[in-house]
Amino acid sequence: MxxxxxxxxxxxxxxxxxxxxxxxxxxxxxxxxxxxxxxxxxxxxxxxxxxxxxxxxxxxxxxVERIDPACVHFGVCGGCRWQDIEYDDQLKIKESLVHRLVAEQDLTAGSWRPILPSPQQNFYRNKMEFSFGSGPDGVPQLGLHMRGRYNRVFDLETCWLQSEVSNRIVDSVRSHATRLKLPVYDLRSHEGLLRFLVVRDAKRTGEVMVNLVVSSYPHGGVDDLLASVFEDLGRQITSCIVTKHSGLAQVAIGEEEFHIRGDGHMWERCGDIEYAISSRSFFQTNTIAAERLYETVCELAGDLTQSDVLDLYAGTGGMSLHLAQHARSVIGVESVSEAVVDARRNAERNEIGNCRFVSTLAEDLLADATAKERRYDLVVVDPPRAGLHKKVIQGILDLGPDRFLYVSCNAESLAQDLAEFVSGGYEIQVAQPVDLFPHTPHCEVITSLIRTPSWQR
Structure with missing residues (x-):
């Protein structure tokens, strides 16, 4: 072979x-x-x-039976790999994968709940990051990366992930960038101007934020480009930012932001709470399904009327503010200072006075809380895909809360971290998969853990 x-x-x-x-x-x-x-x-x-x-x-x-995919880019694009599979079958496959990854760590849950589906399977994402590239003739391309080719971009015609408005924005930006002959940033020579286009599309409020990432600004060509896009889209774009990113790293963040339209954020509503979202803030990408996620977290948290809650990796306060509606107090911990500013603004706008936010590393706050013998009745974590830092795991074990909720978008890192908590004296009560990412192998998983008599500080 x-x-x-x-x-x-x-x-x-x-x-x-x-x-x-x-x-x-x-x-x-x-x-x-x-x-x-x-x-x-x-x-x-x-x-x-x-x-x-x-x-x-x-x-x-x-x-499983295959169906005709809706997207013309299916098979070329790096996303939506399961668009040719019926959604019910996707859910069964995801559920089986999550169960197996947890079982491979010799873990068992007291109860496995059936996976909760996403209410929408198309146009569900509230954020998309599009990349600029150059075609063989040097004409600007704007779209997504080819599967397995992070240095190759294909021109996007229509994407079924975000919205029709997002598709029109991509088409308008590409058309006017070509007309204005604006150069695309080259990864090898580190020359050129256009790098990324990030679109945030609020599903409940209808607000739209556009963030154009360029290597240099102020720049007359960028101003002309945006003026033409505004003319095409009218007031559908409620917020527009230009991010100057002159560094070598190929990421859609930079060293300086310029607010072209609006004050640098947009408003979204999730459940009965309104959230301010800025360009660098983390917010669950599927707003409608996130409502179901937060409802389930609050349900698994149980009666919180006399409870003090610690929420780690709080972002803009998505989970914290929902929990605060039921708890005596909530402290949200987030390392990104811009997200903490948004979170505090969100608490104030929603008149939630029993929730405060701290800008620090989760491991530092845990170490300080343990040293001061500060007690929390419930700890909630929702870390990045890589999972929890070893110091965070040890910090939670040292703190020893009676109850603990782990929300994860990566079942593999979740299972590895859960093994550490189980060996440290915790028991998995409930595991609940929640699908926020239709047409992909990914889903969220909420696990509820309790401290057992075997726990020792």
């Missing part, structure tokens, strides 16, 4: 990234977009670290 050959492969499972995995001649073969139960003719494209990577040339026998 070698690269360039075709093999017939039975897909046995998914890896943590959601790619299909089968075994041929004792060697694992990873096949993106394949799912368990598929039998496929697979072309072996490359070999990495003793493991082959392949692509499906012919689906001989599908494990």
């Amino acid at each position: 070698k690269c360039g050959e075709h093999i017939t492969l039975d897909i046995e499972r998914l890896n943590a990234k959601g790619d299909g995995v089968g075994v041929c001649d004792g060697r694992e073969v990873v096949v993106p977009r394949a799912v368990p139960g598929d039998r496929a003719l697979v072309y072996l494209r490359r070999k990495r670290k003793g493991r082959f990577e392949g692509v499906v040339d012919d689906l001989i026998e599908p494990g």
Whole structure:
């Protein structure tokens, strides 16, 4: 078996990234977009670290029925890998993956609840990050990255993830950038102007924020570009920011922001709470499904009327403010200072006086709370995909709250962290998957833990 050959492969499972995995001649073969139960003719494209990577040339026998995808970019784009699978089947596959990743850590939950579906499967995202690229003729491209090619961008015609307004913004920016002959930033020469276009689209309020990331500003060409886009879109764009990013890192944040329209934030409503969202603030990308997520968190938290709650990785206060409606007090901890400013503004706007926000690292606050013997009845965490820092895990174990809720968007890192808590004296009571990311292998998982008599500081 070698690269360039075709093999017939039975897909046995998914890896943590959601790619299909089968075994041929004792060697694992990873096949993106394949799912368990598929039998496929697979072309072996490359070999990495003793493991082959392949692509499906012919689906001989599908494990689940395939349907025609709505998107014209399906298969080329790096997102929406399961758009050719019925949504009910997607949920079953996700649920099975989460169960398996947790079981691989020799963990059990007192109760596994069925996965909660997203109310919307298309146009559900409130944030999209589009990249600029250059075509063979040097004409600006604006779209998303090709699957597995982080240095290649394809021109986006229509995307089913965010909104029709977002699609019109992309088309307008690309059209006028081409007309004005504005150069695209080149990753190798580090020359050029246009880097990213970030669109935030509030699902409940209808507000739209555009953030154009460029290598240099002030710049007359950027002003002309935005003036033309405003003319095309009218007042549909309620907030517009230009971010100057002259550094080498290919990320959509920079060293300085310029407010072109509005005051640098937009308002979104999730449940009965309104949130100010700025360009760098974290906010759950699926607003409608996030309402279900927060409702479930509050339900699993139980009676909080006499409880003091610590919410780590609080962002703009999404979880904290919902919990504060039921708790005696809530402290939200967030390391991004801009998000803390938004969170405090959100608490004030919603007249929630029993919730305060602190700008610091979670591990530092935990160490300070333990040293001062500060007690919290409930600790809630919602960390990035990488999971919890080892110091945060130890800090929570040292603090020893009676109850603990872990919300995660990465079942693999969640399972690894849960193993640490279980060995440290906690027990998993309930596990609840919640789908916020239709057409992808990802979902949120809420786990509820309680301290057992085996816990020792």
